[in-house]
Amino acid sequence: MADEGLPVVARFEVRQRSYLAPDGTVLRPLPDFASDIPKLLALYRGMVLTRAFDLKAVSLQRTGRLGTYAVSLGQEAVAVGIASAMRQEDVLLPSYRDNGTLLWRGTKMEEILLFWGGDERGNLSSGPAHDFPYCIPVGSQAPQAAGVAYAFKLRKEPRVAVCLFGDGATSKGDVWEAMNFAGVHKLPVVFVANNNQWAISVPLQLQTASQTLAQKAIAAGFTGEQVDGNDVIAVRAAAEEAIAQARAGGGPRLIEALTYRLSDHTTADDAARYRPPEEVQTRWKEEPIARLRAYLVSQKAWGKAQEEELAAECQKEIEAAIERYLASSPRAPETMFDHLYAELPRTYASQRAQLSGGSDA
Amino acid sequence: MPELTLIEAINLALARAMQEDANVVVLGEDVGINGGVFRATVGLQQRFGAERVIDTPLAELLISGLCVGMAAQGLKPVGEIQFMGFIYPCIDQLVNHASRLRNRTQGRLSCPMVLRTPHGGGIRAPEHHSESTEAMLAHIPGLRVVMPSSPERAYGLLLASIRDPDPVVFLEPTRIYRAAKGQVEDNGEALPLDIAFVLRQGHDVTLISWGAVVKETLAAAAELAGQGIEAEVIDLATLKPYDEETVLASVTKTGRCVIVHEAARTGGFGAEIAALIAERGLTSLLAPVARVTGYDTIMPLPRLEQRYIPSVPRIVAATRKACEFA
Known part of the structure; x- marks a missing residue:
């Protein structure tokens, strides 16, 4: 150890926010918005819809009607808690697992299916036109989020960039470089690390020796906070506070949401190869939907009848979206040259013509 | 100005x-x-x-x-x-x-x-x-x-x-x-991004280059003029997407082409131009397309860098060879 006679020049702390225990009992006084039961019901509906949609997407993939798909099973509280705290004019920079966040912000289910079904038009989202599409190279959207936030600050617009990534992304320089710059310029950006404990097969303890991911913000000069990512009230409260602070010019924040990836990494993965099923079973006891349901039931705000009605409603909505997705036809081959540049350089006209004339076949 | x-x-x-x-x-x-x-x-x-x-x-x-x-x-x-x-x-x-x-x-x-x-x-x-x-x-x-x-x-x-x-x-x-x-006049006028610049007209051979080595290419063309060879010099300027028409028109006229770039040879952009000429200009060629480039080595430290960068003599020699090919 260092000489104890030397002065301490800095001390830091990381706090953890949670309101509901896994069984739905209340741990501490709830934030104000939680007294608004319709609001909680909307969050509940968002999580249920996300899960039902995700599971349906997996079955589509299994039957050859969808490409590889990243399920967010068990992480629905992060999706809904974050998205519901954002405004339309804010900008979302999602990772490939943030299906529920996109749904909440207005992307249609058939658009998500279209993208993972192999068609760029899926990114013509009905959500806010300024939102970014799914980011697939892990963490690489983080410096972009800082760029978006810089534009807001330069133009003095009260808007916030919200960037979601996983625990694996925090090992990349991209995330650090972005947070570092956001700290220097006190940018209106909120970073959300969805710590689901696994980066495909690599567990958190092989990812980092850092006690928390939240503390990585401290080195960048701003607050990092942990929330129970299975507690949608906690996620929503943390997101509201961070977004409000960023919007008011108070600078960035990092939210580490503690979750668990109950599914395989994607439909192309088999998690049984690298993690014990007992671990997954244990973690199922903490999942976010049952937790909020238990609380709502305890408040007499929810019951079996409503549950069945909601499930049926979600199924209907999803089935209709799947029908629209499956009815869409592939785009014409030459359109792969569309939107390559604002205006297609004349050099590529002959290649485009090759595709449209079928002379390549 | x-x-x-x-x-x-x-x-x-x-x-x-x-x-x-x-x-x-x-x-x-x-x-x-x-x-x-x-x-x-x-x-x-x-x-x-x-x-x-x-x-x-x-x-x-x-x-x-x-x-x-x-x-x-x-x-x-x-x-x-x-x-x-x-x-x-x-x-x-x-x-x-x-x-x-x-x-x-x-x-x-x-x-x-x-x-x-x-x-x-x-x-x-x-x-x-x-x-x-x-x-x-x-x-x-x-x-x-x-x-x-x-x-x-x-x-x-x-x-x-x-x-x-x-x-x-x-x-x-x-x-x-x-x-x-x-x-340079500060008139706010932009140049087109998809046009190569013909810096020197000539009918014997086409020299295509870009970046700093355009300087050596022009110097080589001047030297060659003294030897009775009139080289057309093209500054490609935009490499992506590049001006294929200007390249092909010039090669069609001269029938000979030397590509000069500072970057290493294999997989360099000169290979793309040579392929274009092979695909669409082969019948006008009177000599093989030649390349004068950096070597397929690591860019050397300063003591040797001048030996790496295409020099006027190297360009002149390659061009003469192209012109003498019968």
């Missing part, structure tokens, strides 16, 4: 672009009060403020990622990478994001950014400061790659790059930053 160096022309174009469009921002390492290590951004922060001329942390990936985010939000960022040897952390942003944002969102978002960087050797700089890896950038669909070889073209092409609605990598010939001088 004032006579400016190439670096001064770049500075002039940056100032012009920032003056005419409040969305233009400049960012990079040491671009602020220091004016950039080559002084490309000198005076800009004083004139336009630290919010628009941003001294970034020492993080190249960040610079390129910031540009993507800013551009998607409607700013027109001009990022500076201090030397081309340091551009590689930006490749992820260029390949996976900048070049494809428009296409993958089907036009919903776009990426009007410019990434500037010095290109090539010959200034006795330390290791990693003298690279010329333009071919790997020119391989990326959705990107534009531009390289001026004179102050006039630096001014006009940089203005065009900044105004262009798509991402541009703007490679600046370090070796002639101050050696090249020319009349």
Whole structure:
């Protein structure tokens, strides 16, 4: 150890926010918005819809009607808690697992299916036109989020960039470089690390020796906070506070949401190869939907009848979206040259013509 | 009209672009009060403020990622990478994001950014400061790659790059930053990004080049003229997408072609031009297409760099050989 006679020049702390225990009992006084039961019901509906949609997407993939798909099973509280705290004019920079966040912000289910079904038009989202599409190279959207936030600050617009990534992304320089710059310029950006404990097969303890991911913000000069990512009230409260602070010019924040990836990494993965099923079973006891349901039931705000009605409603909505997705036809081959540049350089006209004339076949 | 160096022309174009469009921002390492290590951004922060001329942390990936985010939000960022040897952390942003944002969102978002960087050797700089890896950038669909070889073209092409609605990598010939001088009028006129420049007319042989080595190519053409060989010299200027018609028209006329570039030979952009000529100009050829390039080795440290960079004698010899081929 260092000489104890030397002065301490800095001390830091990381706090953890949670309101509901896994069984739905209340741990501490709830934030104000939680007294608004319709609001909680909307969050509940968002999580249920996300899960039902995700599971349906997996079955589509299994039957050859969808490409590889990243399920967010068990992480629905992060999706809904974050998205519901954002405004339309804010900008979302999602990772490939943030299906529920996109749904909440207005992307249609058939658009998500279209993208993972192999068609760029899926990114013509009905959500806010300024939102970014799914980011697939892990963490690489983080410096972009800082760029978006810089534009807001330069133009003095009260808007916030919200960037979601996983625990694996925090090992990349991209995330650090972005947070570092956001700290220097006190940018209106909120970073959300969805710590689901696994980066495909690599567990958190092989990812980092850092006690928390939240503390990585401290080195960048701003607050990092942990929330129970299975507690949608906690996620929503943390997101509201961070977004409000960023919007008011108070600078960035990092939210580490503690979750668990109950599914395989994607439909192309088999998690049984690298993690014990007992671990997954244990973690199922903490999942976010049952937790909020238990609380709502305890408040007499929810019951079996409503549950069945909601499930049926979600199924209907999803089935209709799947029908629209499956009815869409592939785009014409030459359109792969569309939107390559604002205006297609004349050099590529002959290649485009090759595709449209079928002379390549 | 004032006579400016190439670096001064770049500075002039940056100032012009920032003056005419409040969305233009400049960012990079040491671009602020220091004016950039080559002084490309000198005076800009004083004139336009630290919010628009941003001294970034020492993080190249960040610079390129910031540009993507800013551009998607409607700013027109001009990022500076201090030397081309340091551009590689930006490749992820260029390949996976900048070049494809428009296409993958089907036009919903776009990426009007410019990434500037010095290109090539010959200034006795330390290791990693003298690279010329333009071919790997020119391989990326959705990107534009531009390289001026004179102050006039630096001014006009940089203005065009900044105004262009798509991402541009703007490679600046370090070796002639101050050696090249020319009349530059600050008239705000951009040059087209998809046109090669015919710098010298000739009917015996076509010499195609870009960047700093255009200087040696022109010198070789002058020497060859004394030997009775009239070379047409083309500055490709924009490598992606490049002006195939001007190349083919010239080769059709001369029947002989020598491509000169500083970058290593294998997989260099000269190979692309040679392939184009083989595909669409073969019947006009009177001699094999020749290449005068850097060697397939690591760019050597300064003691040997002049032996690496194509020299006037090498260009003259290769051209004479092409012309003597019967």
